[in-house]
Amino acid sequence: MKTKQLLLNTVVAALLAAPVAGALAQGKTGIVKIGVNETLSGKFVFVGVPPTTAIRLAVHEVNEKGFKVGDTTYKFEPIILDNRSEGSVMVANATKLIEDEKVKVIFGPTLSLLANQSQEITVPANVINISAAGSWQGLGYLTDPKKPLLFGTQPRLDSLAKIEVDAIKQLGAKKITYMGADDDTTKGNMGPFMAEAKRAGIDVTLITFPYNTADFSSFVSRAKADKLEAVFLLHPQQSGPNLMRAMAEMGAMPKGFAGRAIAPDAALKLAIGKPVPFPFIAAQATPDMDYPPNAAVKAFADKLAGTGVDLGVTKNFAFYTYDFVPMLAQAMTKAGTVTDTAKIAAAFQTIVYQGAAGKVCFDKEMRTAIYDGAQTIVRNGKVTAKTFPSTCK
Amino acid sequence: MSSGSRSRLRRAAPYGGVLLLGLIAFLLPQVSPTSFVLSLATTALIYAIAAAGLGFLWGQSGQLSLAHAAVFGIGAYTAAVCAKQLGLSFAASLPISAGVGLVAGALVALPSLRTSGHYFVILTFAVSEVISVVEMRWESLTGGVNGVTTLPGAQTLFGLRLAGRADYYSIVVIFAVVVFLVLCLLMRSRWGILLRSMRENPDLSTSLGINVPINRVIVFALSGAIAALAGQLYLYHVKSIAPEAFMSNLSIVFLLVVLLGGKSYLLGPAAGAIIYVFLPEYIGLSPVRSQIAFGVILVVMILTAPDGVLSLIGRLRERLRGPRTEAGA
Amino acid sequence: MGEDLTLFLQYAFNGIAMGAVYAMIAAGITLVYGLSRIIHFAVGELVMFGAFVALMVWEGTGSFSLAIATAIPVLAFIGLITERVVFRFTLREPLTGFIVSLGLILVFQGTAVEIWTANPKYSQPPLQGAWELFDITVRKQSVLNLAIAAVVLAVCYYVLRKTTAGKSVRAVSDDPEASALMGIPVKKVIMATFIVGSALAGIAGCIIMTIGFITPYIGAVYLLRGFAVALIGGLGNIQGAALAGIGLGIAESLAAGYVGPGWTDAYVFGTAVLILLWRPTGLAGGAEGARI
Helix, strand or coil: CHHHHHHHHHHHHHHHHHHHHHHHHHCEEEEEEEEEEECCCCCCHHHHHHHHHHHHHHHHHHHHHCEEECCEEEEEEEEEEECCCCHHHHHHHHHHHHHHCCCCEEECCCCHHHHHHHHHHHCCCCCEEEECCCHHHHCCHHHCCCCCCEEECCCCHHHHHHHHHHHHHHHCCCEEEEEEECCHHHHHHHHHHHHHHHHCCCEEEEEEECCCCCCCHHHHHHHHHCCCCEEEECCCHHHHHHHHHHHHHHCCCCCEEEEECCCCHHHHHHCCCCCCCCCEEEEECCCCCCCCCCHHHHHHHHHHHHCCCCCHHHHHHHHHCCCHHHHHHHHHHHHCCCCCHHHHHHHHCCCCEEECCEEEEECCCCCEEECCEEEEEEECCEEEEEEECCCCC | CCCCCCHHHHHHHHHHHHHHHHHHHHHHHHHCCCHHHHHHHHHHHHHHHHHHHHHHHHHHHCCCCCCHHHHHHHHHHHHHHHHHCCCCCHHHHHHHHHHHHHHHHHHHHHHHHCCCHHHHHHHHHHHHHHHHHHHHHCHHHHCHHHCEECCCCCCEECCEECCCHHHHHHHHHHHHHHHHHHHHHHHCCHHHHHHHHHHHCHHHHHHCCCCHHHHHHHHHHHHHHHHHHHHHHHHHHHCEECHHHHCHHHHHHHHHHHHHHCCCCCCHHHHHHHHHHHHHHHCCCCHHHHHHHHHHHHHHHHHHCCCCHHHHHHHHHHHHHCCCCCCCC | CHHHHHHHHHHHHHHHHHHHHHHHHHHHHHHHHHHHCCCCCCHHHHHHHHHHHHHHHHHHHCCHHHHHHHHHHHHHHHHHHHHHHCHHHHCCCHHHHHHHHHHHHHHHHHHHHHHHCCCCECCCCCCCCEEEECCEEEEHHHHHHHHHHHHHHHHHHHHHHHCHHHHHHHHHHHCHHHHHHCCCCHHHHHHHHHHHHHHHHHHHHHHHHHHCCECCCCHHHHHHHHHHHHHHHCCCCHHHHHHHHHHHHHHHHHHHHHHCCCCHHHHHHHHHHHHHHHCCCCCCCCCCCCCC
């Protein structure tokens, strides 16, 4: 029995060694697993699908050449898990990625609620966790020296607020309403906006509504009665067309509509079937794929379209992951390791990368990304785009 | 329940069964399962504990509550407040969250003294919606939509580390065994018989001098305490909770778990929880198709085995024994 | 003073339109419950299906009446299928029917994602623009929606009260056993209520399509609202559902105008709890609660 097993072991070992020996001849190769823990089904599927699709695409591109760490050429192997928009499944997935698959980097969840839970698992496990969750900024995780492995991929909310208030200034409105669903996202985002608006001398009334509001008549009636001149819609993005339809039909807030990351299609056709009769400005932390400002964004948009996945109104969420995959590869090369997360994180923070979103780097005070922002403006049915270039040097 | 010559053995059998299964569950970490399986098993056991409380309520008293997840959530939030604002340890906050769950369970029971049947079920549904809005809005206590985070740190219980994956699983197994044993004991006690007679005929019970309202409130309180205990275990499992998790959705999950396993079986909730938690992970289709398949499987299971999957074992046993003329045990 | 009153009336009108939708969903829930004692939780998903079907027809043909005319039979058919394949087996144990409806939610949602993806879809309302009446802005589509709901509910009411078919429905609701003895085909009547209930959800879906975006996940919202309305109106009671639906719509609208939405849900369900406690059969009186 024993000898038989020994023999077997030797054979297995020999078989295993053969490819390695082959690889040695052409230079060593290796695999780096990266985890993806996203909402791919359930209520928040629209949040998780664009970033996941972008990761697939980016990994494919990085793997075409691979990346060198020392004398080994590595490729990424993405392990993509669906957390079904549920907390306990998210926890099981994170556990699987960290303990079973031994990944050192996890992307997602993008959804704030789950990202808050995720970092409780990734931080003690010394695993790099990359997410666009806005709540990580609001809760101070990205400035917390005890959580050095957390990285935000959504630009700073205060720099975003500048692009947004600039939109209001372009509309020429002095009395506006800031509208958003009645939840933590609105609460976390309104602070920087209010501060910026105050500096610009704009008077802001907050109006919140239930997340799934279909009929905006009463909110618009209220804004009309208060003689508000324009609206800024924070989120959810899918409410944009309905809100604009109510504005158009009820003749409210004539100076126009501004909103975060709302596809210009909303103003061109979705709201009333033709361009809305007031100016529209979408302000966002990422470039806009529907009206690409440059060749890099255009190329990225085409590649995403080529995947055949319908990304819908949240397609710009793809910027939250796409450039960070090659940046991660560069960071590993620079750190000279694929396992030492502290070194990789330190290197990650110093990289400046020319990607689809422009010049991408990390903020010095807060571990969150800086890249090109944009405004897409619709006036009288004509679309113009304005870029707010990245401040990376 | 016939009491034949082997009645003593038969009476001990359920306890033995619980202990045996508990032991098997306890030994799971020894076969070095993946952490993924351990994490899911922990979730399944927590659901089993919560559902056991609901199953007891339903099976023994015939009352059904859709506010069970709300009480589960109250337990989790109480534990979070104990840890965060009072600085209490896991063990010290356990009696507090169970106590709050006890009171919450009793409060949910109060309307059952006025309404009954479907109206009561629906009423508990409305109550749970109210509670989840309160959890979402009472931000100073619950952290609002962002929720609260509780970390076990270096705490230990029964010599096991709360922060350890396998250790925490073992802790949950111990709680599950204790809860199932206690419920088994209660079901077989005189009180259990009294409850079932109340369920079958409340008017007769009243005329026999049984205080139906008080007993009803006590069962609810008990199931509330169990739910809250499970809530605390859940908090320390997922570390961070938000009101979204405790909407009536989860009550429905608990109900499903009880019904899948079989509401008249002590271990029904355990079987149901294992199916509910593990099945979707192993369907192996794309995420959305898995969801569809899971839904179809649930419907088919409930239609073909309305008394739960455990009833299938009994049916199988009968078939193996061959046709029998007399009505068997 | 005058301005305040105008604004109040404006909010009230805005609410009525949405309330009519709630009333229709609630009417479906109430009918199904009244006869089968099944709490049909997948009704929200039926509303969603109705909305998608209507959207496809409306975008494809440009005829809103054709959209409604298609959504009604399609949803009625889905109602028939669910009753034949699933719910008829659970009539003796209505609670099982309730649980099974939860499984159906997963199936319906997933199927809708497979067919229409999870991304929100929009359509243009058939009627655009608004009228100004005494300083109140009245959106044309709201008026149309209100009219549709009123006609549908009136027809339901008429059929239930004045026709033989309706009388047998009410008889089954009051006492299934006696009805069976009197020769009423109880099972067929129950099947019919599933068909009608689903069709009502489908019409509600058509209206929702004209108001806002639709996704495979919108069902839960309308289920919760419809359910609260059915409860407050008294389960099994169509007039109650109509009144409570309008009431909820106005209440939500006033909350939106004056206080903000934060606690609205708590008030709505709190009211439902109080009413259930005070008058267990609902404000207007309805079917008796059955034993579980």
